[in-house]
Amino acid sequence: xxxxxxxxxxxxxxxxxxxxxxxxxxxxxxxxxxxxxxxxxxxxxxxxxxxxxxxxxxxxxxxxxxxxxxxxxxxxxxxxxxxxxxxxxxxxxxxxxxxxxxxxxxxxxxxxxxxxxxxxxxxxxxxxxxxxxxxxxxxxxxxxxxxxxxxxxxxxxxxxxxxx
Numbered sequence: 001x002x003x004x005x006x007x008x009x010x011x012x013x014x015x016x017x018x019x020x021x022x023x024x025x026x027x028x029x030x031x032x033x034x035x036x037x038x039x040x041x042x043x044x045x046x047x048x049x050x051x052x053x054x055x056x057x058x059x060x061x062x063x064x065x066x067x068x069x070x071x072x073x074x075x076x077x078x079x080x081x082x083x084x085x086x087x088x089x090x091x092x093x094x095x096x097x098x099x100x101x102x103x104x105x106x107x108x109x110x111x112x113x114x115x116x117x118x119x120x121x122x123x124x125x126x127x128x129x130x131x132x133x134x135x136x137x138x139x140x141x142x143x144x145x146x147x148x149x150x151x152x153x154x155x156x157x158x159x160x161x162x163x164x
Contacts, residue, residue, distance in 0.1 A: 007076040007083055012145045015073045015086070022084055022106060022114045023067050030116040031088070031104055032063035038119060038137065050121060053093050053100050053138040061092040071101070072145050082108040083117070087145045093138055100138040103145055120148045 023031075036059045042050035054062045065088055072087035086104050093100025103120035122136045 007078050007147065009074040009076040009085065009147060012072050012074050015070050019073045019084060020067045020070055023070050023086065024114065027106055027114050027116055028067065031119070034116060034119050035063055035102065038121070042135070050135040050137050053095055053097070057092050062090060064092055065090055074145055078107065080107065081110065085145055085147065090138060097140045099141055101141060101143070102138060103148065105148065118148065
């Protein structure tokens with residue numbers, strides 16, 4: 001995976017048809033399945049607040065987005081091809097923070113086409129021992145679309161400390 005220094009991203013902008021086409025049915029289904037998997041993993045094995053903004057929603061309600069919910073993108077080139085970071089609206093999430101969005105990273109794999117690379121999971125508010133105290137996968141509109149590396153399919157969420 002390319003690092004932030006290896007990918008120069010353009011400025012965030014409204015996606016055109018080519019970008020929306022990259023988020024085809026195969027990529028959209030992959031994003032939906034990854035959201036569901038992440039939500040279960042964080043809820044039962046890690047920190048339930050990661051997906052707190054989706055409390056009360058079914059998995060199907062949470063993932064009821066379409067290509068028209070891709071509201072912002074940033075493009076870049078990596079050694080392995082084209083990369084798109086996207087801000088995807090979750091229509092069922094609209095709470096005191098406003099509309100909810102997930103940030104995703106997809107890349108083009110040549111003849112195999114576009115593939116989901118990552119969903120952004122934010123951990124923040126670290127204590128002096130480096131342990132996070134806030135978690136978020138659903139972002140407010142004001143949260144900027146920026147580079148991120150975390151791959152929800154390759155890395156497990158951090159384990160809860162046994163001495164909590």
